[in-house]
Amino acid sequence: MVADANVRMAELDQILERRDRDPGDLLQILREIQELRGYIDPATVTYLASQLGIPRARIEGVAGFYSFLHLQPHGEYRVLFSDNITDRMLGNQQLLEVMCHQLWLQPGKVSEDGLVSIDMTSCTGMCDQGPAMLVNGRAITRLTLQRVQEITHLIRNRTPMADWSADFFRVEDNVRRSGPILDNKLAPGEALRIGLNIGGTAIVEEVKKSGLRGRGGAGFPTGLKWEACRNASGTIKHVVCNADEGEPGTFKDRVLLTRQADMVFEGMTLCAQAIGAQHGYLYLRGEYRYLLEPLQEVLQRRRDSNLLGKSILGQAGFDFDIEIHLGAGAYICGEESALIESLEGERGIPRNRPPFPVTHGYMQQPTAVDNVETFCSAALAIQMGADAFRAIGTEKSSGSKLISVSGDCPRPGIYEYPFGVSVREVLQDCGAVNTRAVQVSGPSGICVAEHEFHRKLGFEDLPTAGAFMVFDDSRDMFEVARNFVQFFAHESCGFCTPCRVGTSMLKQTMNKIADGHGTQHDLREVEHLDHVLQTTSHCGLGRTACNPVLHTLRHFRPAYENRLKSLDFEPGFDLDGALERARQMTGRDDAGAHLNTEEA
Ligand SMILES: Cc1cc2nc3c(=O)[nH]c(=O)nc-3n(C[C@H](O)[C@H](O)[C@H](O)COP(=O)(O)O)c2cc1C
Ligand code: SF4
Incomplete structure (x- = not known):
């Protein structure tokens, strides 16, 4: 003992x-x-x-x-089924039921012998090869009934995971269309040498001139961000690569980190040179834990080649290195200030802004936080020159964009296009037919219906972080929105009351409608709730939480109305009538003494 x-x-x-x-x-x-x-x-x-x-x-x-950390035992084998809508479309719920049945277990509970627990988790970033699950944090994709039975057998026999077939853990890249980023053969240090020749100020100018805008969703001009960080006072500065990639339906950063890790680190090191940073952090979502060792190897190779460490490429004073931090299952940590809190070892609660990370970021020191793809694009812009980069894409959206295609199509995977590609073109390329709708940029993004398939991906029209989920005409768009709303309710960090309560109310409203108890009043209430969340939420999660319902209502109202109890709300209690006695007592009967029944 x-x-x-x-x-x-x-x-x-x-x-x-x-x-x-x-x-x-x-x-x-x-x-x-x-x-x-x-x-x-x-x-x-x-x-x-x-x-x-x-x-x-x-x-x-x-x-x-953090949902991947536990203060109580959760079984020797902790099984988490990925629960994005695309996993559902591929039958994840039935597979979970089969596994629970075979192991005599209820979802969310630990088996009596402490062997196993089975539950759902938010999208694991494997939508191109779902349904997927995590077992003790390791991703297993392409689940079928047979696979689930094999895994159940291995668990029942307490087979150590090291002895499981490697094929379970194989993650495909599924690159279907490549372009200047995915085809790039940038030699390690190539862009960095150009950077060293022109110097930090010129790197910033070149990135500004390239028109590069952030690929993480908000589309902020990268050159301006780097310039603000360069000009910020303070001698210690940081570069952070946001590889949290938690938006359901997005998996392009996973592929970039697998195929173009050097390009990501090259972009980060260029940024360090431009802003004068000494420390770099790659914040890798916990679901991509399997990438940790390969990425560490790339970093070590770069250290050995003097592309990281002291006096990079012989330039005295250019000292910079990169550490990898793993997330632990919290979508909100993708928000840059929450990510910084998490890097500091805290709960991932978004900070008040301003001040912004460029002046008060990691350890309250100037910090440039950029998306994985943004760093690749920055390296590309320096490698090919701002003018050549700007020639790709459209006027306000320069360069190319990686799109993560999933859902109802025979060729899900990664597609790289110049900005300005239409929704229809992507649908054609991935072989989708009878498409009813596309969810662009995940649950917080935009639902595009068939009459809008001419619309173009880019900051002028349909901005996107990369998710492109396809739904054909067999899909019920109400259920799609319900899944997204559940996601927001689950992932709200709970810091502000309107978001904590509002996302949960929204989930209850959708469940009520699904159960056949909803009324028109509930639909009107969602609009009120949206107004409250838009105006009072502390971060983008709360502000966009009602989007899935509002967008699907706009295009697919019958999917909601067919479920409503009656098309008009009839109050079970006459509130105005109940005030009659008070009116008599005060001798009033003017309009102000009545409730406005229109609004009620
Ligand atoms: C709720 C929420 C989640 C986010 N998740 C991510 C993410 O997973 N990856 C990412 O790059 N940006 C994410 N963002 C955007 C970041 O806050 C930030 O804008 C981005 O990292 C900046 O990098 P960029 O300028 O290169 O796009 C998220 C924002 C919000 C509000
Ligand atoms: S809006 Fe929601 S997710 Fe964002 S800080 Fe408030 S509670 Fe957290």
Whole structure:
């Protein structure tokens, strides 16, 4: 017993040593403990508190925030089925039921012998090869009934995951159409050498001239961001690559990190040179844990080639290195200020802005946060020159864009196009037929119906972070919106009341309508709720949470109305009538003494 306790303590000490006992690394420490032990037990929390010099409450608060960390046992095998709408369309719920049935288990519960738990998780970024699941954090794709039965068998026999067939864990790239980024043969250091020749100011000018805008969703001009960070006061600066890629239906960063990791790191190092940063962080979503070791290898190779580290490419004073931090299952950490909080080992709650990260980012120091694809595009712009880059795409949307295509089409995967491609062209290329709608840029994006398929992807018309989910005419768009609303309710960080309560009300309203108890009043209420969330939410999640319902209502109203109890709301209680006695007592009968029944 004592020997066991000593081993456990030694394991913890090793993790703590590797992390310099830095409370700022709390999330990474907890994640490593979780990986080792399957959960973080109370004695470990106490020990960490004493070793890191922080209260237990902070450790429990952080562990409780991230859905991949557990303060209680969750089974030797923790199975999480990916629950994006595209997984549902491919039958994930039936597969979950089969597995639960075979293991005598209810979803969300741990088996009595502590062997296994089965639950759902938000989109795992494998929509091109779903249905997908995570087992102890490792992604398994292309699930079929046979695969699920094989996995059930392995779990029942307690087969160590190291002995499972490697084919389970194979993740395909599914590149269907490539362009200047995916075809790029940039030699490591090539763009960096150009950068060294022209200098930091000129890099910023070139990126500005290229017209590059952020690929993470908001489309902020990258050159302006780098310039603001360069000009920000402070000697210590940071570059952060946002590889959290949590928007359901998006998986293009996964493919870039697999195929073009050098280009991503080259872009980050160029940014460091431009803004004068010494430290870089790649924040990798926990679902992409399998990419950690290959990415570490690329970083090491770059260090060995003097493309990272001290005096990069012999330039005295150009010192920069990159660390990889893993997320732990929180979509909100894709929001840049929440991501910075998470990097600092805190719960991923978005910060008040301003101040913006360019002046007060990581450790309150100037920080440039950019998307994976943005860094690739920046490296490309420097490699090919701003004018050549600008010649690709459209006037306000220069360059190319990676689109993650999933849903009802025979060729899901990654398509790289110059900006300005129409929805119809993408549908043709992926072989989609009888398409009813396309959800562009994920649940927070835009639902495009058939009469709008001429619309073009780009900042002028349909801005997108990359998701392109296809729904054919067999799909019920009400159920699509319901899935998205459940996602927002699940992922709201709970910091602001309107979003916490509003997303949950929205979910209840959709469930009520699905159960046949909804009325027109409920539909009007969604519009009110949207107004409240738009005006009071602290971050983009709350502000866009009603979009799926409003957009599908606009195009597919019958999908809602067919489910309503009656087309008009009839109150069960006459509130105005109940005020009659009060009117008599006060001797009033003017309009002001009546409720406005129109609005009620
Ligand atoms: C709820 C929410 C989630 C987000 N998730 C991501 C994400 O997964 N990846 C990303 O690059 N940007 C995401 N963003 C946008 C980031 O906040 C930020 O704008 C982006 O990282 C900036 O990089 P860019 O200028 O290169 O686009 C998200 C924003 C919000 C509000
Ligand atoms: S809007 Fe929602 S997700 Fe954003 S900070 Fe508020 S509660 Fe969190």
